[in-house]
Amino acid sequence: MSIREFKTERRIQVAFSFRGTECRELLPPAPITQSALTYAGGLRAEILRKIADDTFHYPDYFPKSSRAKQLDSGRRTSMRTLLDRQLDLYERQHENGALSPSTLDGYRKAINSERMKFWDEMALGEVTPSKLRDWIGALGVTPKRARNLLTPLRSVFEDALNDELIDYNPFDRIALGKLLRQTTKASDYEVDPFTAAERATLLDHARADERPMLQFWMNTGLRPGELMALRWGKVDWVANKARIDRNLVAKTEKGPKTAAGIRDVDLNADAIAGLTAQKGASFLAGEHIWLNPRNGMAWETDAQIRRTLWEPLCKRSGVRYRNPYQVRHSYASALLTAGANPWYVAQQLGHVDVQMVFRVYGKFISQDYQRPQATAQPLASEA
Missing domain, CATH: 1.10.150.130 (Tyrosine recombinase, N-terminal domain)
Structure with missing residues (x-):
């Protein structure tokens, strides 16, 4: 606190540091008395306290100050x-x-x-x-x-x-x-895979134009977006593999979030059978493999699959409803229950590392981590 001398008057000035800036503000013109000085000291102490508490609003004290606009306007933005x-x-x-x-x-x-x-x-x-x-x-x-x-x-x-x-x-x-x-609360979502009997029942009740996709999906465990984005040109019929490098999300195709998402998924006999059965519907077009049976067009969203195919299928088959993503969980749990190496499962699912497999599917992992032989591929006899 100090007293400034001007040609026509003397004014009390208070000084303080705010937001890293040294500030000096003049108090309104008034006779400089002991009471005025005491008031000025108390005002400065109040300002310093509010600055320390982060509650100081510059314009409340010095509304006409140029520094008020410079230092505090942004803080008042809603x-x-x-x-x-x-x-x-x-x-x-x-x-x-x-x-x-x-x-x-x-x-x-x-x-x-x-x-x-x-x-x-x-x-x-x-x-x-x-x-x-x-x-x-x-x-x-x-x-x-x-x-x-x-x-x-x-x-x-x-x-x-x-x-x-x-x-x-x-x-x-x-x-x-x-x-x-x-x-936070734990997620109420749980891995609840379909049993072998439930998968067989779903296939039995699938229409002819639904069964090929369902059969392929159960035997590859693709994400819904990966399934919808898959094209015929990505199928290697000699090596029995499918190249997964695109994902359809919110009607937009894009690459996987991680490099691990780009992968070659092994196709067992039932997956190949599903592709073969689908050839008559979409192979000559040479583009998307799986089409919406209602309009013959490529699927656009996973909600379409859920509403137009999955929910009606679960209802007419009598299989307890779980969301379509449980098809992926069913694929992974079936592999692990059959003794598959968790690292192999992680690669097939497109995970960055095996930690996700252990965390999500730990109860399905056996002590034997050997990579399954061809005869151990899941679901081969269930279609």
């Missing part, structure tokens, strides 16, 4: 505005090909979700680690869902920190991993 800007950025990244449609859709759902509305009326500068910690702790979702929600929110704070709108990222002051372990 979180909803910043989240919407983040979504605009994601949409531009999608337009430039840097973001897949499915990833963009996930970010959009997260930003527009009911849980994210918690931040709508809050300004950037009002977000504290404790508020963030309490919000995350109350999400009540699985770890995966929580991280999907946190990704765009975290990007907002990272950009704000880089733009020097905030002094620190509140995410950096919480033990996020520990918090998620303590507060």
Whole structure:
């Protein structure tokens, strides 16, 4: 605190450091008395305390100051505005090909979700680690869902920190991993493969235009998107393999997320039989192998398969319904139960390493990790 001398008056000036900047502000013109000096000292102490608590709002104290606009305007920006800007950025990244449609859709759902509305009326500068910690702790979702929600929110704070709108990222002051372990709930999704008898029943009740795809799928364990994207040119009839290098997600084909996703899947006798049976429907076209029986066109989404083929098939066969992805789990569990080497199974599934196989299918893994012989291939006699 000091007294500034001007030609026509003397003014009290308070000095403090805010956001790394030395600030000096004049108090309104008034007689310089002991009471005025005491007030100025108390005001400075209050400002320093609020700066330390990260609750100082510059315009509340010095509304006409040029530094108020320079140092604090960004902090008053609403979180909803910043989240919407983040979504605009994601949409531009999608337009430039840097973001897949499915990833963009996930970010959009997260930003527009009911849980994210918690931040709508809050300004950037009002977000504290404790508020963030309490919000995350109350999400009540699985770890995966929580991280999907946190990704765009975290990007907002990272950009704000880089733009020097905030002094620190509140995410950096919480033990996020520990918090998620303590507060998120376990996924209720479970690996629930179809038994050999159930697989046989499903095949028996499949229509003639459904059975080839189902038979092939049960014997390769492809992801739904990989199954839909598979073309005839990727089948090696001599080596009995199929090259998997494309995945259809949200009506858009793209390469696998990891290099391990590009692989050659072994085709047993039943998989080859399924392909052979499908030749009359799509082979001459030379493009997609598997078509939607309702319109004769290539499948566009896994939801189409679920609604038009899978749900009706489960209903008329009497097999307890599980989602179509359980076909992949059934393939993997059948291989492992037959004594397949988990590393071989991981390669067939397109996993980066074997850890996923042990984590997801551990109860199906036997002590014998030998690679199965040709006679041990699963489902060969079940079609």
